[in-house]
Amino acid sequence: MDRYPITGRSLEWFFDIDGDLFERQYKHHLSGYWQWKDSTEGLHAERWRVFPQNIGPRLSIDETSLSRGELYTIVTNKDAHGRKNAIVAIVLGTDADTVIHALRQIKSALRNKVTEVTLDLSDSMNKICRMAFPRASRVIDRFHVQRLALDAVQEIRIKHRWDAINSDTDARERAKLEGRKYEPERLENGDTLKELLARGRYALFKSPEKWTASQRQRTEMLFSLYPDLKEAYRLSQNLRVIFNKRSSKDSARLNLARWYDRVADSGFKSFNTIAATFYEHADEILNFFDNRSTNASAESINSKIKAFRAKLHGVNDTKFFIFRLCNIYA
Template identity: 50%
Template sequence: MEEQYATHLSDYTSWDQLDHAEDYVVFLENIGEYLTIDETSLSQGELYTIVTNKAAKGNKGCLVAIIKGTDSERVKSILIRKIPLEKRRLVKEVTLDMAASMEQIVTKTFTKATLVTDRFHVQKLAYDAVQQMRIEYRWEAIEQENKEIELSREMGKSFVPNKLENGDTPKQLLARSRYLLFKRKELWSPSQIHRAEILFHLYPHLEQAYNLAQKLGRVYQKVKDKGVAFTKLAQWYDQVEKAGFKSFNTVSRTIQNHYLTILNYFERRSTNAAAESFNAKIKAFRSQFRGVRNVSFFLYRLSKIYA
């Protein structure tokens, strides 16, 4: 059926982008004032850069371009060549993640646009820093349990694991605390509250790191003024420096290196959620057809729905 559709029932063979579809497809008529840029994988881990128009809300007309690869020079040259300057100058804002290549593409292509770093990518850095500390503690707990097992064998005794008041062993406590460390305290269930009390009693540095991540999230949730956000982030940097956690120092330096585009979020509170949503649609579309055997045909079908 797919072969019949491609060769006879559709206009795929006469598609005006067929000659270069494996490398790029561009729909300049879908250019708008507010765009998103992101990357996704179509097949076998091959990455593509995707530009979408926010105004279309993920429906028909949202797809502006899909270009093979993430090399900034290559993507930039295709966009500049295929989209006229007057069209590119219409773009007022582009939301993106913290990838340097994406920033270079936007800066050189959409010269009048304001760059906005997606808030969720910034917050994820802080959450990842917390999870890194949790994982390090878990490896220590596993190593400690291994030593206790070996000691029990040497003494000819059966090993009895150390159980905490909620029934978890230390390594189970750290493994089962993963999800609660992503959530705000008011969203914890009663069992998660109990688990967190034990966790933070045993690992006070983990509680400190969790609070730092939540404070960064509250800046995004509550602050609506760019100047106030600048002050709040400066105070957060100071708290991170005093805490002295290596992973959070890395997060802090990363945010400082992108602070201009991060602060732009507080002008219109724009996020890259549209791009992430479109990526999810591509994955669902790919799954529905059990993978991508023919990239050009896949992009043709995608363009029929979203371009």
């Protein structure tokens, strides 16, 4: 057996280390956590932590879950690209006043240097940005906007699927009462109607150029059987085109106004609700066309937090998790 040159112990010794013991030793002695835990920063760490030195002209704000579904609001610096010095603030909860209080621990001179903040459609996030970063342009993430339209399409598909399930159940019951074997009607691709409506779900999230051959066949059949689903999908894709087009803000405003008119003509209740939401946040949505900024940096941090949490098999000590998280990304 090979020997480690300094200790003289066999290399097997390194593979026999108790993982739980090593984790405890790291937490209690090596990491510096216990000294930090009783410091001024550590005492309020579970409620909020801010890092004024990480602030930059372009920020993102979003919410994420650290443990047991408990939500935290995270403000990140876009220019850090999800790496070191990315986290500007991490605050327990999504209450606007609580987050504003934490962010106001950063001097106003620094906060006034922020020129742009990307966010979602949440009113609380909008208020936080307005009060904490008064000179910044607020940009609602285009993907949150598009997702609402795609969800409206899925709502129509789900309604048709429940109708198909109920019809299939009734047909089975009739066949049972008549003493005959039930054979569901199959379409040209081999799907039953309820299978078509279930399996067509994924294609409706995509643009047509990304459909596979089987997805194209399914959507053509769906649109033939359900014209309202075709119209709803067309509206969602028209919205996607507006955001993909590199147009000026004024041109985008006109295109969105035309889209609102098409929504009104469609008569879809879910799309009318979405259009009203868009109209309410029109300025923040149109600000996207200034620099085409998105909330991708915030989503990147969220993904890394989830991966880190999964690697630890969950979070038992929230304060220690925040300590490690901030050491890595703040």
